[in-house]
Every structure is written in structure tokens, then in C-alpha cells.
Amino acid sequence: MAGNTPRRVRESHRKSQRGAEETPLVKWLLVGTAGLFLLVFLLLPLVNVFAQALGKGLGAYFKALEHPDTLSSIRLTLLTAAICVPLNVVFGVCAAWAVAKFEFRGKALLITLIDLPFSVSPVVAGLVYVVVFGLQGYLGPWLADRDLQVIFAVPGIVLATLFVTFPFVARELIPVMQATGTDQEQAAMTLGASGWQTFWRVTLPSVKWGLLYGVILCNARAMGEFGAVSVVSGHITGLTDTMPLRVEKLYISYDSTGAFAVASLLALLALVTLVAKTWLEWRQERQFEAAQHVETSTSRDEGTGPT
Numbered sequence: 001m002a003g004n005t006p007r008r009v010r011e012s013h014r015k016s017q018r019g020a021e022e023t024p025l026v027k028w029l030l031v032g033t034a035g036l037f038l039l040v041f042l043l044l045p046l047v048n049v050f051a052q053a054l055g056k057g058l059g060a061y062f063k064a065l066e067h068p069d070t071l072s073s074i075r076l077t078l079l080t081a082a083i084c085v086p087l088n089v090v091f092g093v094c095a096a097w098a099v100a101k102f103e104f105r106g107k108a109l110l111i112t113l114i115d116l117p118f119s120v121s122p123v124v125a126g127l128v129y130v131v132v133f134g135l136q137g138y139l140g141p142w143l144a145d146r147d148l149q150v151i152f153a154v155p156g157i158v159l160a161t162l163f164v165t166f167p168f169v170a171r172e173l174i175p176v177m178q179a180t181g182t183d184q185e186q187a188a189m190t191l192g193a194s195g196w197q198t199f200w201r202v203t204l205p206s207v208k209w210g211l212l213y214g215v216i217l218c219n220a221r222a223m224g225e226f227g228a229v230s231v232v233s234g235h236i237t238g239l240t241d242t243m244p245l246r247v248e249k250l251y252i253s254y255d256s257t258g259a260f261a262v263a264s265l266l267a268l269l270a271l272v273t274l275v276a277k278t279w280l281e282w283r284q285e286r287q288f289e290a291a292q293h294v295e296t297s298t299s300r301d302e303g304t305g306p307t
Contacts, residue, residue: 049267052260064258065265069238073246073262076154080242081222084161088218089211092169097203099170100177101185114170117163125163126231129156152234157242160228165221172214176207209284213277220273224266 054061064070095114099107117125131137133150143150150156184206188198204211226244233240241249243262250259 046267049260049263052256053264055260056257060257061261061264064255064261067258069241070246070258070262072238073241073243074265076157076241077223077243079154080157080161081219083158084165084222085215085219087162088166088169089215091166092171092173092214092218093211095170096173096177096207099174101182111174114167117165117167122160122164122225122227123231126160126228129159129163129228129232133159151232152236152240154240156232157229157240160232161222161225164225164228165218168218168221169211169214172210172217173207176210177203180206209280209287213280216273216276216280220270223269 095110098104099111130151132139133143133156134140135144135151137151150159184202185198188202189195193201224244225242226248229242230245230248233242233245235241235245235249237249243266247259247262247266250256250262
């Protein structure tokens with residue numbers, strides 16, 4: 001009788017596990033619903049973009065992309081991302097380090113301000129810059145006297161893009177730095193490392209995956225931003241049109257091939273971002289599993305070694 005007790009316990013445990021699991025019907029219903037949404041709202045529109053872009057052949061596709069105004073929009077988009085992403089990296093690292101490693105007055109306010117672009121419409125952000133830097137704005141006359149132009153020029157586009165993208169790097173790094181704690185930095189400082197050496201050799205390697213993940217998301221948003229850039233750019237063809245603005249202008253002018261050709265480039269950038277994101281997650285998971293394996297092996301060796 002007593003020998004059957006463990007078996008009964010195991011059977012009871014398996015029954016409780018089966019009771020907690022969903023039935024196959026519910027499971028496949030949930031999977032099917034998610035797959036249907038992905039098919040209708042993601043995959044079909046994405047396939048349609050490339051089908052429309054290539055509908056008149058590769059010759060028409062590349063001709064649309066080689067248009068001088070389209071090339072100008074591509075260069076401006078890449079320039080804006082090349083300026084905004086490094087600035088966001090500097091801000092994100094500094095803000096995350098301050099929030100995760102130190103206690104100070106105004107910490108909650110800083111976190112709130114970091115999250116502000118998530119709750120403010122990009123159009124509103126663009127209007128704020130127009131009010132501040134426009135000809136009729138607070139700093140407009142001062143800038144005009146010095147022949148400096150922000151609104152309807154590249155500086156305004158960069159500022160608007162910075163506003164909508166600066167939370168991404170910081171928001172990815174803050175939880176990572178909070179999880180790592182300060183023990184490693186304190187140990188490095190105890191061993192004589194300077195603050196700069198501690199940052200480069202201890203802090204940065206421990207958060208590299210979160211940093212790369214934030215950079216990828218920031219770059220994707222910078223290249224695809226429309227609302228804020230639309231307000232401050234002035235839509236000057238060949239000068240202040242980014243790729244999203246160029247898509248809108250071509251579509252309004254009934255140049256569907258050109259519009260979908262530029263849109264396909266943005267879609268390709270999104271796919272590259274998705275692949276990079278998936279690769280980073282895979283590398284991070286593999287690294288975590290390797291670290292767990294080493295830790296388990298070390299614990300086993302210590303447990304079975306001589307005492």
C-alpha cells in the first residue's frame with residue numbers, strides 16, 4: 001500500500017497538469033486566430049506592396065527608384081538616421097546609467113520624460129518645434145537675423161526625429177542595467193579601475209545586447225517617421241522630403257509605381273530590422289543558455305569534488 005503512494009502522487013500531479021492545460025480545440029482556435037490576423041493585417045499588405053512595386057516590371061521599378069527626387073529622399077532619410085541614432089545612443093546610455101545605478105531627486109520625473117514621446121502625438125511634437133523655431137515662433141526672428149533656418153530644413157527634420165526616437169535606446173537599457181546591478185562595477189572600482197575603464201570593460205559588455213536591440217528599433221523608427229517630419233519639413237521636393245513623405249507625394253500624384261517602389265524599400269528596411277531583432281534575440285538566448293550550462297557544470301564539479 002505504501003509503495004503505491006508515490007505512483008498515486010505522480011498520477012495526481014499529471015492529472016492536475018492536464019486540468020490546467022487548454023483543450024486542443026481552444027489551443028488551435030487561438031493559434032488560428034493569431035495566424036489569421038497576421039495574414040490579413042501584415043503578410044497580405046506586405047506582399048501587395050512588392051506586387052504593386054514590381055507590377056510593371058523591374059525596368060519600371062528601378063527607373064522609379066533612380067528618379068533624382070527619390071534618390072534625394074533616400075539620402076535625407078539615411079542622413080537623418082545617421083545623425084539621430086548615435087545621439088540617441090549617447091542619451092540612452094547616460095539616462096539608463098543614471099536611472100539604474102543612482103538614486104537622486106527627480107528620478108521619477110526623468111523616467112516620465114523619457115516615456116513622453118510614447119504618449120504625445122508626433123504631429124503635436126512637430127507643431128511644438130514650429131512654434132519654437134518657426135519664423136513666427138519664439139526663436140524665429142533671432143534665427144532669421146543670423147540666417148539660420150531650422151523649420152523647413154534638415155535641422156528641423158533631425159530635431160523632430162530625435163523627439164520621437166529618443167526613448168527607444170534608454171527604454172531597452174534601463175531594465176538590463178537594473179538587472180545587472182552594481183556589484184560588477186563596484187568590484188572593478190575596488191581593483192583600481194577608473195570610471196571610464198569600468199564603463200568600457202564592465203558596464204558596456206554586460207548590456208551590449210540591449211544596446212544593439214535599442215539601436216535597431218531606434219533606426220527603424222527614424223527611417224519610418226512620418227507625422228512629426230511632415231509638419232516641420234515643408235514638403236519641399238528634392239530638399240526636405242524623406243522616404244515616407246516621398247511615398248505620400250507620389251501616391252497623391254497618381255504615380256503608384258513610384259510610390260510602391262519607395263514603399264518597398266521601407267518594407268525591406270522593416271524586414272531587415274525584424275531579421276536583426278530575431279538574430280539578436282537568438283544570440284542572447286544562446287549566450288544565456290551557455291552561461292547556465294557553465295554554471296551548472298561548475299556547481300556539479302564542486303559538489304562531486306573532493307572535500
